[in-house]
Amino acid sequence: MTPIGFFEIIGFGERGWGAALLLAAGVTLAVAICGFLVGSVLGSLAAAAKLSRNRIAAAIGDFYTTVLRGIPDLLVIYLFYFGGSLALTNVGRMLGYDGFIGLPVFVTGALAIGVVNGAYQAEVFRGAYLSLSKGELEAAKSVGMSRALMFRRIVVPQVLRYAIPGLGNVWQLALKESALISVIGLVELLRQAQIGAGSTRQPFYFFLAAAILYLALTTISTIAFQKAEERSMRGVRRAG
Amino acid sequence: MDLAFLWSTFTTLIEGVPLLLELAALSLAIGAVFALLLATMRLSNVAVLDWTAQGYIFVFRGTPLLVQIFLIYYGLGQFRPALQDLGLWWFFREPFYCAVFALTLNTAAYAAEIFRGGLLSVPHGQIEAAKACGMSRAMRFRRITLPIAIRQALPAYGNEIILMVKATSLASVITLMEVTGLAHRLIAQSFRAVEVFVVAGAIYLFINFVVTRAILMIEWRLSPHLRQPPTAEAPMKPEPAHARGA
Amino acid sequence: MSIAKALGLGVVGAVLALSLAPQDATAQSEWETVRIATEGAYAPWNFSNPDGTLDGFEIELARDLCERMEVTCEIVQQDWAGIIPALQAGQYDAIMAGMNITDQREEVISFSRSYAGTPHGFAAMAGSPLLELETADAPLSLDDDPDQVAATIEAWKPILEGKVIGVQGSTTNSNFLREYLDDVIEIREYGSTEQHDLDLTAGRLDGIFAAHSALKATQQKPEFADMQIVGTGMRGGILGRGVAVGVRQGDEDLAAMFSAAIDEAMADGTAAELAVKWFGVDVTPAE
Structure with a gap:
């Protein structure tokens, strides 16, 4: 029934799509990492805003996390794709540049992932900050640390430590969300699988191969985050 | 700003809401039953059951839902003769069933871990107390374990409900005309992508707002012992440590 | 903050963002890259x-046209639904994506002259009831033979009643089905023709409706060997006035450049040669 077998399709032979699929998995990883990093910046800013005593900043932080977690990621990606270049073009006009400004799909995709991911990271950072021991902060103050020094030496290391498990989960979200970037034409793993499925009419093999590669990516990153967590917990006494 | 266009967009897209709710409600309901089974398997202390459940959860949480949908819809479509022999084709023939199937399998994996956390959080003392009162296993589960576990798992499960409402937007890729599918059709006629997607986003946001409020209300109903009695003069003791998950 | 407030703020934000909607682009006189x-x-x-990599009739034609226009071209891929x-x-x-000139599209974008055209029609796998559809040798024009078109569609209706038909969404094809057969058939809209092809072999569809040129290419695949093109082909009207290059309104100079290049490519036979290479027949416009 099948004119071309599974192993031939995912292999590296003449009719094989193995190299293309691996390359696409690399694009998936790259766009997810960029998105995650953008999300880290936005997430820590949003967490700081939500924790601040400034009511306007807190409201903006809340607005951001509420909206981005309340609408489908697919819509966010479309809005970035269609709205992003419109907005950029308008900004360009204001600055006197008279043409259309488009962003490469990779950048659009990474930004869209980052904006959604930031909303989740904000909650992780906020939770981690709230679990800091008040005593340590007071101790730091009493030995005369400046705010900046206290932030660098006490707050950041501990927030990161508490945040690692949560960040691991949010990273997985970024990785899985990157599959949606296929809708704006970035040839990442799912898109490549779709191209293969359409071209060979063997959708099952291609989507199966894609699923296996995604699983490999999430497994490797889960292990990496576990190792990081173990490292960061050196010298921390565990309960029980 | 074209308010008339936004309004007509809204009235068109709102027609996709019943399908959206059907997809979300059906898959959440079936998925919850399946998840409870998986959570029980995880906690069964039978290695084979535990591993099977772990493997399932690993696969479905480790791959994107969109890939799962494509695999189930277009992938299984390739095996029609085999599915026909098994008498299953009537099910996989319909995009609606395929969407519910994919969403159900997906949410079950996430909800299983949430339920497992809830079941694990039931304080041992409570179970011992119930045993001491002579409650049977079944009664203990129904009266003590389940209510406490549900209360514990509710906030996390609320998030899962919201994720499922959002996930229904992916059903549009297999020809279902829910809100996102209708948005695409509308854009094909009006070519105004940003406005249409903003209105669609607002509809999802509103549904999730209602879901959030409903969850909060259920949480409130389920924790009468944590509220101040209306007639009490002295304030209640602070809530016990186990009452709220981190 | 509550979602209600967020919702309110969001709507205000969106309104502000949209009020910045672009004014008409001042046309760029010099095109270096397209x-x-x-x-x-x-x-x-x-x-x-x-x-x-991208390949096909339009890819090769685009390269040829760009050479004639003396511009550097970059060809990018974009899902159909968001292409406009x-x-x-x-x-x-x-x-350049097999896009027909239609009144609806001309409200928002501009077109060059047409470089190709093909009738549209149904296709079905062996054993489908659609094989009974009345089929004339020559395609009908929705503009020129409205009476014949109406009679043909009336004759189709009893056969098509309740059938599930796949079509690519946001196309002239889906517009045609909704205009003429909406109350007769169940229309399923797909993101691409490849997807409805897959569902046709999977047996989820009784038939598909697409451009004959694309259907003929599908027939070449081994899995579709027994797929048949059925029913009289249709063209014109809401099916469009031929495939052309679409550009933004305000870029009519670019459309004119494309039109001139297409004229040349047709005059020296390049367009017809490419058409025969990819379609097996010359699909370029007659004149």
């Missing part, structure tokens, strides 16, 4: 090779 979007999933017009909004958003400058 970015052309294609779908990459519509063989033989345009499709993707295993290595991700993304043009308007400035992601690229032109569309």
